[in-house]
Amino acid sequence: MSDAKRTLVMDDPVEHSLLDGAQGVIGRPIDRVDGPLKVSGRATYAAEYALDDLAYGYLVAAPFGRGTVLGLDVEAAKAMPGVIDVVIDYETFLRNAQQGGETEAPEQGVREVAYFREPVAIVVAETYEQARAAGERLAVEGDRKPGLYSVADRLGEADKAPSGGAVEPHFANGDLDAAMAAAPVTVDVTYTTPSQNSAAMEPHASTACWGDDGLTLYGSYQMPASDREQLADAIGLEVDQVRIVSAYVGGGFGSKLGIAPESVAAAVAAKKLGRPVKAVMTRQQVFDATVRRSDTHQRVRLAATADGQLTGIGHDTICSNLPGEDFFEPAGTATHFLYAAPNRTIRHDMVRVNRVLSGSMRAPGEAVGMLALECAIDELAEKLGLDPVELRKRNEPERDPQKDVAFSSRRLVDCLDEGARRFGWAERNATPGALRRGEWLVGHGMAASARSNKLKSSEARVAVTADGRAVVETDMTDIGTGTYTILAQIAGEMLGLPLDRVEVRLGDNCFPPGAGSGGSWGAGSSGSSVYLACEGLRERLADRLGCAVDELTLKDGAAICANRQVALAELAGDGLATTGRIEAGKLDDALRQASYGAHFCEVHVNMVTGESRVRRWTSVFAAGRILNEKTARSQCLGGIVFGLGAALTEELFHDVRTGKIVNRDLAEYHVPVHADVPPIEVVFLPERDAYANPLQSKGIGELGISGAGAAVANAIYNATGVRVRDFPLTLDELLDGLPPV
Numbered sequence: 001m002s003d004a005k006r007t008l009v010m011d012d013p014v015e016h017s018l019l020d021g022a023q024g025v026i027g028r029p030i031d032r033v034d035g036p037l038k039v040s041g042r043a044t045y046a047a048e049y050a051l052d053d054l055a056y057g058y059l060v061a062a063p064f065g066r067g068t069v070l071g072l073d074v075e076a077a078k079a080m081p082g083v084i085d086v087v088i089d090y091e092t093f094l095r096n097a098q099q100g101g102e103t104e105a106p107e108q109g110v111r112e113v114a115y116f117r118e119p120v121a122i123v124v125a126e127t128y129e130q131a132r133a134a135g136e137r138l139a140v141e142g143d144r145k146p147g148l149y150s151v152a153d154r155l156g157e158a159d160k161a162p163s164g165g166a167v168e169p170h171f172a173n174g175d176l177d178a179a180m181a182a183a184p185v186t187v188d189v190t191y192t193t194p195s196q197n198s199a200a201m202e203p204h205a206s207t208a209c210w211g212d213d214g215l216t217l218y219g220s221y222q223m224p225a226s227d228r229e230q231l232a233d234a235i236g237l238e239v240d241q242v243r244i245v246s247a248y249v250g251g252g253f254g255s256k257l258g259i260a261p262e263s264v265a266a267a268v269a270a271k272k273l274g275r276p277v278k279a280v281m282t283r284q285q286v287f288d289a290t291v292r293r294s295d296t297h298q299r300v301r302l303a304a305t306a307d308g309q310l311t312g313i314g315h316d317t318i319c320s321n322l323p324g325e326d327f328f329e330p331a332g333t334a335t336h337f338l339y340a341a342p343n344r345t346i347r348h349d350m351v352r353v354n355r356v357l358s359g360s361m362r363a364p365g366e367a368v369g370m371l372a373l374e375c376a377i378d379e380l381a382e383k384l385g386l387d388p389v390e391l392r393k394r395n396e397p398e399r400d401p402q403k404d405v406a407f408s409s410r411r412l413v414d415c416l417d418e419g420a421r422r423f424g425w426a427e428r429n430a431t432p433g434a435l436r437r438g439e440w441l442v443g444h445g446m447a448a449s450a451r452s453n454k455l456k457s458s459e460a461r462v463a464v465t466a467d468g469r470a471v472v473e474t475d476m477t478d479i480g481t482g483t484y485t486i487l488a489q490i491a492g493e494m495l496g497l498p499l500d501r502v503e504v505r506l507g508d509n510c511f512p513p514g515a516g517s518g519g520s521w522g523a524g525s526s527g528s529s530v531y532l533a534c535e536g537l538r539e540r541l542a543d544r545l546g547c548a549v550d551e552l553t554l555k556d557g558a559a560i561c562a563n564r565q566v567a568l569a570e571l572a573g574d575g576l577a578t579t580g581r582i583e584a585g586k587l588d589d590a591l592r593q594a595s596y597g598a599h600f601c602e603v604h605v606n607m608v609t610g611e612s613r614v615r616r617w618t619s620v621f622a623a624g625r626i627l628n629e630k631t632a633r634s635q636c637l638g639g640i641v642f643g644l645g646a647a648l649t650e651e652l653f654h655d656v657r658t659g660k661i662v663n664r665d666l667a668e669y670h671v672p673v674h675a676d677v678p679p680i681e682v683v684f685l686p687e688r689d690a691y692a693n694p695l696q697s698k699g700i701g702e703l704g705i706s707g708a709g710a711a712v713a714n715a716i717y718n719a720t721g722v723r724v725r726d727f728p729l730t731l732d733e734l735l736d737g738l739p740p741v
């Protein structure tokens with residue numbers, strides 16, 4: 001097969017996209033191509049690889065929140081049925097390497113425990129149950145030290161968050177204090193949000209085996225290209241000695257961006273035993289030892305003229321993380337660009353705490369930051385006596401107010417207008433607590449949605465085979481988002497093939513390094529690499545056909561030029577392959593790139609019990625070209641449901657004496673269930689963003705959650721007249737303020 005390469009750095013817009021092609025498969029609400037495999041149990045997940053001679057590993061947790069491990073009662077464990085070994089000489093005590101694809105190695109050689117139930121060893125046995133029984137009973141002796149467990153008591157100790165994250169920790173324009181002092185109308189309020197867990201459906205799992213070439217690890221990861229580097233680093237191998245296979249992933253939401261402790265433990269145990277080892281986390285271990293979303297404490301200050309023109313915006317945020325860790329929750333991200341105002345202050349400070357590592361969880365930054373910002377805007381609207389939709393429209397910036405650059409595309413106002421129209425916003429009763437149905441108070445709320453758009457380097461190889469099919473290969477993942485399907489659609493559109501003649505192979509380091517799934521960049525980045533590969537192939541096919549590429553039409557497996565038509569199989573000879581590579585370029589900084597939307601909802605609050613029920617929902621989004629109307633909609637639905645959880649139920653409780661997570665399962669950590677979710681209307685406005693990538697698409701995976709919880713909180717306020725600023729808005733916080741039935 002003849003191979004070539006094509007690279008594009010996004011320095012210039014791609015005004016003419018080849019996705020507006022002849023095949024007509026792009027954008028359509030096509031069912032997931034991997035759907036039948038999944039519903040019939042034939043999609044193999046990390047914990048399902050049946051290798052010969054497999055042994056089972058179970059992580060052992062430190063029974064204290066801070067201190068030094070002195071010893072483990074290995075002999076007692078080994079005396080238990082089926083136990084093969086307790087592996088501690090891999091210098092466990094590994095933290096997740098974690099975060100956004102950066103390749104920091106987990107700390108090695110550390111016997112200090114930094115959080116309660118930090119993994120300190122792995123028990124390996126002939127069966128999973130035997131390993132678990134021994135692992136749960138293994139005595140861990142430690143020198144316990146006083147830890148830093150409370151955040152609330154130590155907010156005064158918050159320090160500037162480290163530089164180098166998603167946003168600069170401290171930013172200021174103009175003079176906010178002066179703006180606040182001079183403004184006729186101001187808001188100065190503090191919102192808090194709790195720690196959360198991604199709680200992906202599939203627990204973290206790794207099956208490790210060693211061969212002559214090194215380590216193969218079947219794992220559940222979002223970003224195999226960087227996870228491989230982390231794993232190699234952690235166990236002292238060259239990158240090409242590690243192969244991660246992550247073909248199907250049952251959700252991640254950030255918790256699988258980096259490697260989790262069970263991966264290194266399984267790899268080292270497998271090496272020591274000379275047998276493959278499978279280590280699957282229990283649901284409780286997922287809560288205990290993968291990343292949490294940080295709790296936040298957010299002060300929002302708004303200054304406005306009497307007619308609702310913002311003159312100042314302040315967003316001072318505090319999050320928490322382990323001592324020495326760099327990640328901070330970038331809660332002020334959207335505040336940088338959502339509304340105009342000449343005087344702006346955005347700060348990110350951090351409290352150090354001995355709680356499980358905090359890291360990225362779906363829409364890190366916007367998801368919690370917009371809870372505060374979008375509720376505060378609602379509070380301002382009420383003070384001004386202005387409709388909250390109108391207030392937002394009056395503060396629509398023409399250019400990015402922080403960087404003073406143009407927006408690549410921005411249809412926020414259209415989303416607000418279309419959402420209001422569809423929802424019937426004009427008919428709402430603006431007076432809080434004024435609408436009753438029986439014992440239910442009825443309220444309506446809305447919020448804007450925004451999520452930064454990013455492009456990440458990505459490679460994919462696309463081959464046209466001798467029998468006229470296309471094969472797409474990249475180590476990009478499908479974490480439930482629809483990657484298999486949309487990459488097939490992109491290749492099908494550009495090569496003129498129906499989808500049953502396109503095969504997509506993902507999640508394996510033996511394929512070119514893809515962007516991975518994270519930060520809403522997955523589809524745009526990996527899709528662009530497929531696009532470029534196909535663009536290269538189109539040129540080569542045109543060449544073989546003897547026509548100019550812009551006169552070439554590819555449709556239904558045929559190449560057509562002027563009055564000639566040749567089957568793709570014939571043109572391909574013994575096969576043609578091109579590797580496409582996309583990289584972010586000047587347009588990343590030269591413009592502000594983000595996706596936008598608007599949420600509207602109706603919430604009923606029971607006057608007797610205080611419970612809140614979301615009854616109706618409309619969201620309108622504009623996120624560039626929609627690659628598949630069905631998978632895109634599913635992403636938005638999932639994000640909105642996530643937002644319901646953030647507003648109403650989700651909260652990790654840490655025991656302030658030990659840092660221990662108290663509610664470490666899905667019975668006690670409450671995510672929304674079917675009965676909590678109303679019918680949700682999701683609408684996409686047509687949009688193309690030539691500055692984002694050759695697909696002209698923008699990120700959508702984290703757009704739905706952004707702002708969603710604020711719409712719920714604002715509706716609860718409208719229903720009850722009770723403004724709760726401490727998320728989640730549980731019934732106990734409402735009851736006192738409710739009127740008698």
Ligand code: MOS
Nearest residue numbers: 254361362518519
């Ligand atoms: Mo996302 S929190 O980058 O999976």
